[in-house]
Amino acid sequence: MVIIRIKGTVMIETLQKFSPAIVSHKMDLKLEAKTVNAFFGKTQALQNVSLSIEKNHVVAIIGPSGCGKSTFLRCLNRMHEVAGGTMNGTILLDGKDIHENDPVNLRRRVGMVFQKANPFPTMSIFDNVAAGLRLNGMAHNGHIAEIVERSLQQAALWNEVKDSLSKNGMSISGGQQQRLCIARALAVNPEVLLMDEPASALDPIPTAKIEELIYELKKDYTIIIVTHNMQQAARVSDETAFFYLGEIIEFDNTKKIFTAPSIKQTEDYVTGRFG
């Protein structure tokens, strides 16, 4: 018995060295990717990616362009297949395979914010936030105005737009548009929020606002953010995953990734030696 237990611990320790995420924190997992491979036609974009994400945590995904970080994000809400890609492996949301269910339902639980703010061009600010409710048939419960206000408040945009809700969604500044898109994603009350470089097109001040916002939203949502800005990853996330050439190189506590990464490649990347 004793021997077996020791062996077991040793094994776990060895495993942890290679990919700590697989074994650590078994509790309260929101999302789990297991050996995910993703393809565009014959080109492989992701290779055996395994990653576990805890509830109410912010996970940053970093890596050089073309490393598959956006593809991974898009696998999580099955947007990858919308763009014509394919994948294999398992992704679990609350322990259930996301491919067993209707993608439409999945996307209502896993919201997404895109790199470029994309408010619907023909709709007012109010209608943009309400769009998800109306699409999902939640409009009849009569609380639309309430939900819109709450979502805009959560997105820290309410005070700036409360007097101009009927203005076109494209008439506000870029940073405000991006927060409008966050409010739109929050309105349908998702559990997970995917953010694909949400601040890469923004100036420093709106970027800071979005980052503060992520910190606030963490209380209610599990957030996965793709970023090529390493300071941003260091500021907003609890864990960080470093992707390179479609593989996950290292996944660990953010502090550790940026101060004492276990793998040389990660260190080279976070210190700016390549990428």
Add this chain to the structure above:
Amino acid sequence: MHLRKVKEFIIERMIFLSGIMSIIIVALIFIFLLKEGLSIFWRVPISDFLFARNWYPISDPPQFGILPLILGSILVTAGAGVISIPIGIASALFIAEIAPRKTKEVLKAGIELLAAIPSVVIGFIGMVTLGPFIKDLFHLSTGLTALSGSITLAFMAMPTIVSIAEDAITAVPRQYRDAAIAMGATKWQTTWRIVAHAARPGMVAAVMLGIGRVIGETMAVMMVTGNAALIPHSILQPVRTLTATVAAEMGETVQGGEHYAALFAIGIVLFIITFLINGVADIYLHKTKK
């Protein structure tokens, strides 16, 4: 050095000239129409010309009331619109959003081919197949009616509507589709509520240009509408359009005579109508680009 400047100058001027050539020609045509047509209004007041109920240009005294012709044009055009707009928009949505790539290529080629069929051929087919069919279907004395004209013209408006609407739908940026799908919209919701909404100005322009083509169409209409210059009371009666009147009667007129001037005045009316329709289409096309 100096020579190069002269060359530049000449080339610039030539391009400028070619550019404004079309405007000059349009202006000249309009001036010519006015010159030949306005004289009718010395004899017949404009209000009588537009709203009198009888078009008897060769009786004695002649009557030049184009109301039956205007109504004929409107009836045929409206009918063609009712048929071609829903089908045209639906097929544009299908081609742009739903069809797999191969189907899309085939359909687009087919629609371009439809646009290439000469109107006299479409009119001919309408006359020998559609006419008798409508005659039997509704037990009429003649199958050459406003309805036949509408159906025939719908086929001529369709290629314009489909190809311009399809362009407008395809031009809706991918990011809006992504946003809608990522928030849990179904394919149909995305197509109808987001994409079709964003493409609406372009689709309006497509419809206007299609209708513009219908109003200006002459040959096919002349062959299938029966050409009776009477105020129509139903879509199952023969009608005569503005265009068909000009085409059919111009050969019998005396140059410079009253009848001749009246036909040119019809030309002015047509010119103004199509100008307005194209203007509206243009406004909407520019809206799309913004």
